Amino acid sequence: MRYEIWLAALTDELRRHGVGPDLAGHVVAEAAAHLRDSGEPPLRAFGPPSAYAAAVADSIGGPAQRARGVVGPVRLRAVDITKGYGRRTVLSGVSLTVHAGQVAAIVGANGSGKSTFLRICAGLTGADGGQVELHGTVGYCPQAGGTADFLRADEHFALVGAGRGMPRGAAVRAGGRQASALDWTPGGEQARQLSGGTRQKLNLVLAGLGDPDILLLDEPYQGFDRGTYLDFWHEVWQWRDRGRAVVVVTHLLNQLDRVDVVLDLSAGGAGVAA
Amino acid sequence: MTRTLTVAEMTLRETARRRGVLVMLLVLPLAFYLARRGDHLGQSIRFVCLGLSWALSTAALFVGSAARSLEPRLRLSGYRTHQLFLGRLVALWGLGVALSAPYFVLIRFDQHDVRYGAIAVIMLLGVLVAPLFGLAVSALLPRDLEGMLVLLTVVGLQMILDPAGNAARVLPFWYSREIGTYAIDHTSVGYLDRGLLHGAVTAVLLLIVVAVAFGIRLRRRPHVRMV
Known part of the structure; x- marks a missing residue:
């Protein structure tokens, strides 16, 4: 070399x-x-x-801890969220508050309701009880799906960008920039032709397009190689530094010491934010 | 308007890339047409109009199903619900015109002594109603297979049932048989009027079903307050 x-x-x-x-x-x-x-x-x-x-x-003792910006106003406040499917209670009295410039991690075992809670915060799933306040625009990255099989990446950028009121050229350029931060240069492939990890990169870029105030990310790194996984967290810190509120569903605990709020849903559906 | 047209454009791009499906959509009505062309020219016109409606309904069903996982994200990105379903419909209506035009030309040169204007009306009503029907089915039935069975049943019944009976009138494509009779058998204008009324009422009812079903599925949940 x-x-x-x-x-x-x-x-x-x-x-x-x-x-x-x-x-x-x-x-x-x-x-x-x-x-x-x-x-x-x-x-x-x-x-x-x-x-x-x-x-x-x-x-040097691990990644550099960035100088923490001033924590801003509340962006997301979920209070006493309750949700059940049939007789099974998945979430019971779960609360979470995330401010601008904060990263929150939602952790818990499989089936503990992490994704359900995030969907409830996004308003995509109804709650049986409780309230969610969203102060600003929302970007959401699902664990799977969320893309159109027969559209190319630039077309996804144009489609989602139009919803955010972005001109097409600006949306495509912004998407390309965010993709390159994840070590990916979108080409002419349709979404169905992308590998699982690259498709998740597309999903993540779409969530951040238009610079929403609140980012809700449901295990977005599935299929990422180690380098891209690090790139992903690098992006999360960048979002935080720019004053965005970021919520990440994760079962990987090695980044928890670097997040601001941890919501643990392992305790029988009653979340504890620490 | 930009958002609706963007959804329409992307729907057309997606559909254009499903080349196998496009070929089948184009050929399926031809099979309906040829099935009775040898022994009953008039019946072949009725069948090709039903075939076109079925093809367009099926296309709408798959367009609706394919968009399901993307639409919640688009709602969160700022799209209004009506922009999403109207965008899909605009694309499907455009596709319908492109699909129907060659068949109208075929009938124009292959069939004689029929009212071509009335046949054009059947096809235009089909372009209007069939995508609405397919999209309504996709909105109510989340799985493709269930939706396909419903479409199959409806078109099958439409062919089997006596058009003069009351049961046939509740089916979405009854207008095509009624206006078809006017066009082929040169019956009174009453057939045309009833067909037009049926087509218009069906389109309005289906549009309401689509709007309500999309509205419920993509509604903002009451526990969320945007501040």
Whole structure:
């Protein structure tokens, strides 16, 4: 691997691992100087870019914690949500408040009602009791579906963008930009021709199109490879930094220390926000 | 208006990419036409009009079913419910005109001593009513198979039942038999009037069904308050 290519890959990987731009620039400059001086092939000197970036991130104690912005006004307030299917109570008195500039994670075992709660927050499923207040526009990313099999990505962008009042060109450009942040360049394929992970990227881009105030994401990373998974969380932090309220349904707990609110639905349907 | 037309455009793009379905849609009415062309030219006109209606209803059923998982997202993106179903209908009406035109030309040159204007009216009513019927079925029955069985039953009954009987009049394509009689057998204008009235009433009723069914399915739930 030529070392310029290796350095570019390292830059991407450092960003994915949450290494801040200053430190990343420093690390890349040092690596470049070493490679220039030693003449060693980069793979022999440092190994694969992803492994070296992971080692750098570990050595500084994990991803950089961004300076937290000021928490804004309430964007989503769900109070005492109750929901049952037949005799089975899925949610009982679940409450959650998310402010602008916050990320909330909804966790719990399979069947604990995570997706149901998110759909209730989006207004897509009725609740048996309780209230949801939404202060702003909503973007929703379902766990599956949510796309049209025979439409291309740019057509999806135009369709969803029109709903948000965006001109077609602007919607397609915005979609393309968000897709590239997930390491994906949309081509001419129809949605049915995309792999599962790429289809989820499309789903995620559609949720964020038009920069809605509230993002409701239902396990959107299904099928993502590790790099894209890191890109996804990078996007989540970006949304938070821009003052959006983000709610993510997840069963992967390794990011929980970096979210602002955790709603645990494991406790027999009665959610506890911490 | 932009949103409705965007939905219509995307519906047409999706449909245009289902080439196999398009070929079947185009050929199916021809089979209806040819089935009785040898022994009863007039009957072949009635059958081709029913075939067109069935093809368009089926197309609408699949368009409605395919859009189901996308529509909640579109509602959240800012679309109003009527923009979603009107967009689909505009696309299907356009498709219907494109599908019916070759058959009108075929009848114009293959059949003689019939009222061509009345045949055009049947086809236009079919273009209007059939997509509404298919979309109404898709809105009420979420699964394709159930919807297909309903369409099959309705068209089958429409062919079997005596058009003069009361039962036939409650079927959505009765107007086509009535105006067909006027066009082929040169009966009194009363047949045309009854057919037009039936077609118009059916279209209005089906539009109400579509609007109500879409409205219920895509309604904003009462527990949500947009502040």
